[in-house]
Amino acid sequence: MINIDDRVMGEALKAKITTAEKAAELINPGDKVGVSGFTPSGYPKAVPLALAKRMESNPFQIDLFTGASVGDELDGALTRVNGIRNRYPYQTNKDLRKSINDGKVHYNDVHLSHLAQQIRYGFFGDIDIAIVEAACINADGGIVPTTSVGCTPTYISQAKKVIVEVNVSQPLSLAGMHDIYEPLDPPHRQPIPLVTPGDRIGTTYIPCDPEKIVAIVPCDITDKTRPLAPIDEDAHNMSLHLIEFFENEIKHGRLPKNLLPLQSGVGSVANAVISGLAQGPFKDLSIYTEVIQDGMFDLIDAGKVTVCSGTALSPSPDGLKRFYNNVDEYRKKIILRPQEISNNPGLARRLGVIAMNTAIEFDIFGNVNSTHIVGSKMMNGIGGSGDFARNAYISIFCTNSVAKNGDISSIVPFCSHIDHTEHDVLVFCTERGVADVRGLDPIERARVIIKNCAHPDYQPMLEDYLERAIVATKHAHTPILLDEALSWHKRFQETGSMKK
Numbered sequence: 001m002i003n004i005d006d007r008v009m010g011e012a013l014k015a016k017i018t019t020a021e022k023a024a025e026l027i028n029p030g031d032k033v034g035v036s037g038f039t040p041s042g043y044p045k046a047v048p049l050a051l052a053k054r055m056e057s058n059p060f061q062i063d064l065f066t067g068a069s070v071g072d073e074l075d076g077a078l079t080r081v082n083g084i085r086n087r088y089p090y091q092t093n094k095d096l097r098k099s100i101n102d103g104k105v106h107y108n109d110v111h112l113s114h115l116a117q118q119i120r121y122g123f124f125g126d127i128d129i130a131i132v133e134a135a136c137i138n139a140d141g142g143i144v145p146t147t148s149v150g151c152t153p154t155y156i157s158q159a160k161k162v163i164v165e166v167n168v169s170q171p172l173s174l175a176g177m178h179d180i181y182e183p184l185d186p187p188h189r190q191p192i193p194l195v196t197p198g199d200r201i202g203t204t205y206i207p208c209d210p211e212k213i214v215a216i217v218p219c220d221i222t223d224k225t226r227p228l229a230p231i232d233e234d235a236h237n238m239s240l241h242l243i244e245f246f247e248n249e250i251k252h253g254r255l256p257k258n259l260l261p262l263q264s265g266v267g268s269v270a271n272a273v274i275s276g277l278a279q280g281p282f283k284d285l286s287i288y289t290e291v292i293q294d295g296m297f298d299l300i301d302a303g304k305v306t307v308c309s310g311t312a313l314s315p316s317p318d319g320l321k322r323f324y325n326n327v328d329e330y331r332k333k334i335i336l337r338p339q340e341i342s343n344n345p346g347l348a349r350r351l352g353v354i355a356m357n358t359a360i361e362f363d364i365f366g367n368v369n370s371t372h373i374v375g376s377k378m379m380n381g382i383g384g385s386g387d388f389a390r391n392a393y394i395s396i397f398c399t400n401s402v403a404k405n406g407d408i409s410s411i412v413p414f415c416s417h418i419d420h421t422e423h424d425v426l427v428f429c430t431e432r433g434v435a436d437v438r439g440l441d442p443i444e445r446a447r448v449i450i451k452n453c454a455h456p457d458y459q460p461m462l463e464d465y466l467e468r469a470i471v472a473t474k475h476a477h478t479p480i481l482l483d484e485a486l487s488w489h490k491r492f493q494e495t496g497s498m499k500k
Contacts (some may be wrong), residue, residue: 004166010139016216018044021139023163023215025155025400027051030085032125034155035074036296038067038312038339039092039266039291042148044131044165045073046294052077061085065119065127066334067150067311067339068112068290068383069093070137073223079105088124089115089275092382098194101377109371109378112290113343113387120185130159133167133219134204141210142203145178146170147320148312153182153206162168162212165219173327175362176204178336194347197261197288200335215251228294228316229268231275234431238269239276241434242356242396245427246282249394261288263348263388264295264316265357269398271295273356273429278302288351290342290384292334294319298398300333309335311342320367343387357385359399361408363415363485364446364462365478366422366437368397374489375416382419389424401430401455407497409458411449413465414485442478443470 002018008014024047027033034247037043043066055061061087064078075093078084081395082104084096089110099105110118119127132152135144145152146167156162181202183189193201217244249255259282265272274295277285287296291314299305311335315323323330341347350357360379362368368389369375371382389395397420399410410430422445428435433452437445443466450462469479492498 002168002220004216004218007136007166007168007172008216009137010085012141013137013141013210013213013216016213016214018217020050020217020219023047024050024216025101026161026163026214027062027129030062031128032063032065034065034119034127034130034151035070036067036145036148036152036155037070037074038148039069040071040151040225040313041223041312041314042133042146042150043070043074044133044219045071045167046165046217046219047163048074049077052081052083055081055083063087063124064306065124065151065155066090067148067152069380073221073224077338090383092380092444097165097378097380099171107378109381110387111382112339112384113345116151116182116338116340117185119151119158125269127159129154129163130155131163132156133165133170135172136166137164137168137216138205141208141213142205143208144175144205145336146174149178149180149338150311153180153338154340156206156208157182159212161206161214161486163215163217164213165217167219167221169222169322173331177334179208180204180338181341182338183340192341192344192347194341195350196328197216197351198284198335199310212471217442223320223321225315225317228271229318231272235269235272236276237404237431238398238429239273241429242273243277243280243392245434245436246320250299258282258284260284260352260354260393261286261353263287263289263353263392264293265385266291266293266383267358269358269400269432270356273398274299278304288342288347288353290339297322297330300330305333308333309337309342311337339384344385345387345391348391349390352393353388353391354394355388355394356396357389357409359397361410361412361415362399362425362428362449363395363412364427364430364449364466365442366445366449367415367418368425369415369417369419371419372417374493386420389420395425396426396427401432401453401476402457406455406457407487407499408492409455409498411454411458411462412485412488413462414480414482416486416489457499
C-alpha cells in the first residue's frame with residue numbers, strides 16, 4: 001500500500017487508512033454520493049474504480065453528485081457498469097453523455113452556483129456519503145483539497161460519512177492555495193465579505209469532524225485533464241476583436257485601463273480567447289472565474305495578472321505539467337474557492353465581472369443555446385455560464401460562425417434550445433467580428449448580429465429571412481416565422497447541412 005503517513009496527521013486518523021476495495025464496500029445501493037472534482041481535476045479515482053468493479057459483479061446504482069464534470073475513472077467507469085441512476089449537475093464524459101441521451105441515466109442540469117445551497121436545503125434528500133480527494137488531512141480532520149474545490153465543502157458538511165482519498169501524485173505545495181468559505185443559509189445568511197478578487201475570507205482547509213471520516217485511502221492516480229485544441233486563426237481573430245472592443249470601452253470611459261475582473265468558460269474557444277489577451281495591451285488584470293486553463297497561465301507568465309481566483313485548475317495535460325513545475329510561483333497568484341463563491345451571482349455583480357462564455361449557437365435576436373444539439377441531445381450542460389451571464393458587467397458569448405466544415409451556421413433564425421435569453425447577453429463574438437447589441441431592439445439586434453457575426457455563406461439567407469419575417473408579422477416587435485426558423489434545424493437533421 002502507498003505510504004501516506006506523512007500526509008495524515010494523528011494516530012486516530014491513521015488507524016482509518018484502508019484499501020479502495022474496503023472503502024467501496026461502505027457504499028450501499030441507492031446511496032446519494034457527493035464527490036469532489038470540478039472538471040477532471042481533484043476528483044476521487046481509486047474508490048470509484050473499486051466501486052465500479054464491485055457493481056460489475058453485483059449490479060446496483062447510486063445517485064451521483066459532483067462539482068461539475070469529472071474524470072473517466074468516475075463518470076466513465078460507473079456509467080459503463082450502469083452504476084448511475086441520477087447525475088448532477090454537469091458532465092462531459094462521452095459514455096455518460098450517451099447514456100443520458102439514451103435515457104439510461106436521469107440527468108438534472110443545475111446552475112453551478114445553486115447546487116450547494118440546494119443540497120443544504122435538502123432538495124435532493126440527504127447525502128449518504130462523500131468521497132473526496134485530498135493532498136493531506138490535519139489532525140483535527142481538516143481536509144486540504146487538491147486541484148479543485150467545487151462543491152466539496154458542502155458534501156463534507158452534509159454527508160453522514162466521509163471517505164478521503166489522499167493522493168500522493170498531488171503536491172503538498174497545494175496547501176495554502178485554497179480559501180474555503182461556506183455561507184449560512186437564509187434566514188441567517190450574512191453578506192459574503194469579499195470585495196476584491198484577491199480577498200481571502202475563509203480557511204485553507206475544509207473543516208470536517210474526524211468522527212465522520214470512515215475510511216482514508218491512499219491513491220497515486222493522476223488527474224486526467226483534457227487536451228485543448230490548438231489556437232487556430234478563428235480563435236485568434238476572436239481575441240483580436242475582443243481586444244479592440246475592450247480598447248473602445250476604455251476610450252469611452254466604460255472600462256478602466258486594467259479592465260474589470262475577467263471570467264472565462266470551459267473549453268478550447270474560451271481558452272484561446274483568454275490566451276490572446278496575453279498579447280494584448282492590458283496590464284494588472286484580475287481574474288474571477290470558475291476554471292483556470294492554460295490561457296490564464298499565459299497571462300500570469302506574461303506578467304499581466306495580479307490575482308487569479310477560481311474553483312478548479314482545468315489545464316491541458318501539458319498545462320498541468322507546467323503548473324506542477326512552477327507551482328510555487330503560480331500559488332502566489334491563484335486562489336481556489338468553493339463553486340458557491342467562485343460562481344456567486346451576487347459577487348459577479350459586485351465585482352463587475354466581464355463574462356466570456358461559449359455558445360453552441362445563437363440566434364439573430366440574441367438568444368443563446370449552450371447545451372443542446374439540435375434542441376434535444378444534451379451536450380454537457382449549462383455549467384457556470386448562467387451564473388455569470390445574467391449578472392456580469394458585460395456578458396459576452398463567443399463561437400465560430402460555422403461548424404461541421406460550414407454545413408452548420410452557428411447563427412440561426414431561432415435557437416433550437418434556449419438557456420440564455422436575449423435579456424442576458426450584451427455582446428456576441430465570432431471570428432467575423434463583434435456585435436454589440438446594448439440598447440438595441442430585436443430587429444436592430446438581428447441586423448447587427450447578421451452583419452458582424454454571421455458567415456458570408458449564410459448572411460444572405462439570414463437577411464432574407466429577417467426581411468420576410470418583418471413583412472409577414474407586420475413589423476412585430478420580434479418577427480419570427482416559427483416554422484421556417486425551425487426548418488433550419490430540421491434541414492440539418494435530414495440532410496446534414498443547413499444550406500438550401
